Amino acid sequence: MNRLLPYEQLLAERIEQVSANGMADAIWYKIEQELNKDGAGDGGQEPPASPQAGKSSFSNFYLYTGSCFIIATILLIYLITRKEKEPALQALPGINKPLKEVKNIDSRDSVQPLLPKTNNLIPYNPAWEKQSVPDFFVTPYPGNDSLSSEPVNSKADSVPANRQPTITIRNLPDSSTLQNNPSPQKARGIKGISDEDYKIKTVKKDSTR
């Protein structure tokens, strides 16, 4: 059953020779018609646009434009608010430095620029170092090298005599960069005229004459 008989092989060879003369033109005409139909749908001759189609494209245009406008507005607001915040942060030069660079910053150099301007006017006095230790002890921030696991005793007795109050603040600006830009101090009065140059002159009022 699974093999071809001799007559079947002969029959198959004969049938292969069959041809439909004169059918080719008719078939090609049908194929052309079918393809033209498909072409019109796929982007060949476009059918006239229906009113509904126009409406949808019109609303789509407004949808896209509106969404683009909203996104642009949000982006603009974000950029403006960010720019307003940035100068305040950039005033601290060390704010963006890595933690390694700002470790163990000397309290005198690091805290002074951050204090209010009135405090900045007081110059640093080296004699302060010889003064007795105050009764407070500010513990360092966690993560700092100076942090010890021992409990902190707030009594002055437990603190070494020559130890200064240590105030450690993380992510503080580099002191050298800040010293390059000291805050300008306004000169008092007029140059070349001292208080002694002024004389108080009493003038008699007209009413007392």
Place this chain on the structure above:
Amino acid sequence: MAIAMRYARDEQDAGDIMSRAFVKIFRSLASFDSAKGNLHGWVKQIIIREALDCIKQRSRFSCEELTEATEPLIDNKAIEKMDADGLLLLIKQLPPATHTVFVLYVVDGYTHQQVADELQISPGTSKWHLSEARKILQQKLANYQQT
């Protein structure tokens, strides 16, 4: 065209099959992979599948299974006397389902399993249709020889 002609009932039917098949060919020409087979085989496959789709729409394949088959003795001389068109007409006198199985198996070289897969029938049913085709052809060729 010869492929469509041996499956179709007439020339008109063959023309329809060919036009639909070629539309499919043009549409899926970009998906043709020469590594999987040659272009002739791919085109032939599409035409046969299109023809089978037509046949399946109008014919019903019986679900009879072949248990025993006796191969009929047909003399080659009877076929040699006939021309191609005469043989085609002879084959088209077979019942549609039997005719389809016979052409797939004998002319296009499908196996019974492949015939079964294409027509969604069992291989046993395919064998039964082939056996039926052989019996009918033996009778018809015998009649032809007598005339």
